[in-house]
Amino acid sequence: MNVDRTIKLKLDMSDEGKENLKQTVVLFNQVFNEVAEYGFNNHTHSKVSIHHATYKDIRKRHPELPSSLVQGARDVACEALKGVKLKRLPSSHPHSAIRYNKRVIRIVFEHGFATVASIHGRVDISFNIPEYYKQYIGWKIRSSALNYNHLQDVFYLHVTLRVESPKPVGNTVLGIDRGIVNVAVCSNNVFFNTSSIKNTRAKYAYLRKELQSKGTKSAKRLLKSIRVQKRRGKNFNRKLNNWSFYQLEQFIRYKAEAVAKQVVSVDPRYSSQKCSKCGHIYKGNRDGSSYRCRNCGFQIHADLNAARNIAQAGISCLSKLTVNQRNVGLKVAQDAT
Numbered sequence: 001m002n003v004d005r006t007i008k009l010k011l012d013m014s015d016e017g018k019e020n021l022k023q024t025v026v027l028f029n030q031v032f033n034e035v036a037e038y039g040f041n042n043h044t045h046s047k048v049s050i051h052h053a054t055y056k057d058i059r060k061r062h063p064e065l066p067s068s069l070v071q072g073a074r075d076v077a078c079e080a081l082k083g084v085k086l087k088r089l090p091s092s093h094p095h096s097a098i099r100y101n102k103r104v105i106r107i108v109f110e111h112g113f114a115t116v117a118s119i120h121g122r123v124d125i126s127f128n129i130p131e132y133y134k135q136y137i138g139w140k141i142r143s144s145a146l147n148y149n150h151l152q153d154v155f156y157l158h159v160t161l162r163v164e165s166p167k168p169v170g171n172t173v174l175g176i177d178r179g180i181v182n183v184a185v186c187s188n189n190v191f192f193n194t195s196s197i198k199n200t201r202a203k204y205a206y207l208r209k210e211l212q213s214k215g216t217k218s219a220k221r222l223l224k225s226i227r228v229q230k231r232r233g234k235n236f237n238r239k240l241n242n243w244s245f246y247q248l249e250q251f252i253r254y255k256a257e258a259v260a261k262q263v264v265s266v267d268p269r270y271s272s273q274k275c276s277k278c279g280h281i282y283k284g285n286r287d288g289s290s291y292r293c294r295n296c297g298f299q300i301h302a303d304l305n306a307a308r309n310i311a312q313a314g315i316s317c318l319s320k321l322t323v324n325q326r327n328v329g330l331k332v333a334q335d336a337t
Contacts, residue, residue, distance in 0.1 A: 001165040003257050005136060009127040011155040017125065020118035021155060025148050027065050027119060028073050029092040031058055035077040040089040045081035050074060064119040068104045075099070097147040097158070105144055107159065110137045114157070116146065127157065139163045165260040173318060175311025176252070177271065177303050178245050181289065185303035187311035266313040268306075276300070276308035 013021070035058070039050050051074060058070055076099055080090035104117035112129050115122045129137075139161035147156045175187035184192040204226065211219040253263045272291075274281045280295035291302040 001260060002162050003165050004142065004160055004162050005139070006158055006160045007133050007136065009129075009133075009157045009159065011125045011127050011157055013123060013125045013155070017118070017123035018153075018155065020120045020123050021116070021146065022148060023120075024065070024069070024118040025096075025098055025146065026094045027062060028069055028098040029094050029096050031062060031065065031070060031073040032077045032080075032092040032096075034058065035074050036081060036090050036092070039078065039081045040086060043086055045078045045086060047075060047078045050078055066104055066117045066119075068101055069098070069117060072099045072101060072104075095148050095150045097145045100144045100146055102141075107141055107144065107157075109139075109141065109159070109161075125155075125157070136161050136163075165257070167260065173311050173314045175307040175309070175314060177307040177310055178248055179303055182303050184248065185301070185307045187304070187307040189304065191303075264314060264317055266310060266317055268310065271306040271309040271313070272302060274305075274309050276305045276312065 035050060035054055038054050039045055042053070044050060051071075054074065055070065058065075059067065062070070077090070077092075080092075084090055100116060105114060106116075107114040109129070112127050114125050114127070116125060117123075140163065142160045142162045144160070145158045147158060148154075149156065173187075177185045179185070182191055182193045186192075208226070211222055249263075249265075256263050270281050272286050273283050275285060275291075275293035275296060275298055277298040278293060278296040280293055282294050285291055285293050286302045286305075289302050290299070291305045292299045
């Protein structure tokens with residue numbers, strides 16, 4: 001099992017080098033559009049057939065673009081055609097990010113230095129490594145992409161790195177109940193609900209209200225960027241909450257991957273009604289944040305009871321897997337009524 005991480009590095013280079021890369025980015029995307037048009041018109045996304053049909057002609061018309069970048073533009077265009085199932089013609093903006101393979105870029109990550117191919121030869125670039133990124137020194141570089149922000153006139157290098165996951169330790173299953181009042185409650189009695197999270201929620205709620213009241217085009221664009229739905233009421237709240245649940249799950253999966261932990265989603269139905277001690281299911285067992293089993297009298301915080309039920313469901317799920325897979329396990333499920 002491997003762990004992949006993509007980092008973003010702000011680049012520094014000479015004015016001449018920057019101009020070379022600008023022209024390279026524009027030409028790369030022009031070739032992308034030419035290849036995409038051929039594939040769309042001939043109803044194919046085959047890299048082999050498109051290569052044989054377009055490579056020589058493109059090299060003749062654009063000899064300044066390194067052959068590896070021509071092939072890179074072709075590959076990206078073919079993938080785009082396949083992604084839309086040839087139903088429409090994909091197009092690339094002149095300043096869209098371009099892909100670099102190992103033949104046209106050399107990155108010395110630990111020293112903050114790299115050389116990249118351009119239409120006028122290699123360009124030397126440098127970058128500062130933020131303290132947080134230093135943990136990735138020694139990781140294997142898998143791929144890279146060059147991104148030009150034409151509004152800021154700045155280049156960024158997106159680098160994907162890989163390392164082998166650490167060996168899993170233990171086989172403990174942790175149940176996590178996600179909710180509104182408590183962001184997350186774990187089956188090991190840990191609650192997550194800080195004032196900073198509440199303040200952030202309140203800030204965005206106020207921002208949404210203000211933007212919705214304005215109704216201007218810029219306000220609507222900002223609303224769209226924070227993924228707010230126009231519908232209000234119960235359905236609106238459900239969608240907004242589901243978005244935060246999804247985001248938290250992605251964070252958990254991201255962190256779990258780095259420590260070789262497996263994240264499994266389970267059916268959360270009845271997790272708030274079921275007694276984690278005797279298994280009795282009754283809707284009246286829960287009263288707000290309090291839980292008292294009408295069958296055995298067991299009392300506990302309702303979210304903690306749900307987290308323990310989720311952990312039990314996780315154990316049941318993991319028992320169906322192979323012995324090696326059972327070495328790790330992290331349970332996650334959304335709060336349910």
